[in-house]
Amino acid sequence: MQTLPVLPMPAAILSFDFDGTLHDPASDPAVPVEFFELIRELRLRHRVLWGINTGRSLGHLQEGFVESKFPFLPDWVVAREREIYLADRSGGWLPHAPWNRQCELEVHGLFQRAAKLLARIRQEVEEHTGAKWMEWHGEPAGVIAQTEEEMAWIVERVTPMAAAEPHLSWQRNSIWLRFGHRDFHKGSSLSEVARIHRLPAGCCFAMGDSHNDLDMLDPAHAGMTACPANAVEEIRAKVAGGGGLITTAVHGHGVIEALRHYFHKDRA
Numbered sequence: 001m002q003t004l005p006v007l008p009m010p011a012a013i014l015s016f017d018f019d020g021t022l023h024d025p026a027s028d029p030a031v032p033v034e035f036f037e038l039i040r041e042l043r044l045r046h047r048v049l050w051g052i053n054t055g056r057s058l059g060h061l062q063e064g065f066v067e068s069k070f071p072f073l074p075d076w077v078v079a080r081e082r083e084i085y086l087a088d089r090s091g092g093w094l095p096h097a098p099w100n101r102q103c104e105l106e107v108h109g110l111f112q113r114a115a116k117l118l119a120r121i122r123q124e125v126e127e128h129t130g131a132k133w134m135e136w137h138g139e140p141a142g143v144i145a146q147t148e149e150e151m152a153w154i155v156e157r158v159t160p161m162a163a164a165e166p167h168l169s170w171q172r173n174s175i176w177l178r179f180g181h182r183d184f185h186k187g188s189s190l191s192e193v194a195r196i197h198r199l200p201a202g203c204c205f206a207m208g209d210s211h212n213d214l215d216m217l218d219p220a221h222a223g224m225t226a227c228p229a230n231a232v233e234e235i236r237a238k239v240a241g242g243g244g245l246i247t248t249a250v251h252g253h254g255v256i257e258a259l260r261h262y263f264h265k266d267r268a
């Protein structure tokens with residue numbers, strides 16, 4: 001699988017969340033075929049670069065591409081909400097090294113500084129909920145709750161505790177939460193991709209459905225924003241507040257609706 005032909009001078013960057021936005025496991029195919037047809041057309045008419053901005057790891061996302069029958073690869077991906085990879089000509093992925101190294105360094109330093117605080121947060125979570133604390137290589141702290149309600153309780157409880165370390169933040173997606181650095185998220189990663197191509201936030205389109213998409217749906221990172229009809233309430237409020245589009249369709253069909261809204265304005 002390869003990307004579409006290289007664009008010498010892109011004019012816009014498209015950033016799509018994967019699970020719940022582009023991808024719906026209950027549909028077959030999970031990503032609508034029309035989406036890829038539209039991307040081909042927008043590539044020619046509007047010189048767009050497109051990428052997937054996800055909480056998945058790169059490996060897990062690649063499985064998603066195969067399983068969803070992607071006919072071609074995106075130009076870039078953001079994995080685990082903060083690592084940037086750029087597609088090479090042969091279908092492989094090159095880490096965007098300056099950003100990824102800096103991110104790793106900052107995150108590592110933060111987790112060292114915040115070790116005691118995270119231990120207190122862990123204790124609080126384990127004492128009061130049935131949620132599972134996760135620690136594995138490259139992912140020093142995460143939580144999996146049993147329900148969305150339990151996760152909402154955890155976030156409310158953790159917020160004042162985490163304020164003790166100003167760089168500590170987290171990304172929440174449904175029942176999952178990943179602790180991280182406040183400067184590295186889907187939004188700042190999208191802006192870094194745009195910076196590589198010398199494009200301002202106004203030329204960036206972002207679309208997502210869940211809490212971990214809040215940052216990239218901020219006008220600081222994307223001038224064109226949208227969420228599908230199935231998005232969580234906080235995302236709908238964020239998009240509406242920024243003058244973005246809440247589509248009437250769900251998942252991938254909502255994505256098609258949003259792209260037509262922003263890029264087919266010139267048509268009768």
Ligand SMILES: [Mg+2]
Pocket residue numbers: 017018019020021208209210
């Ligand atoms: Mg999502």
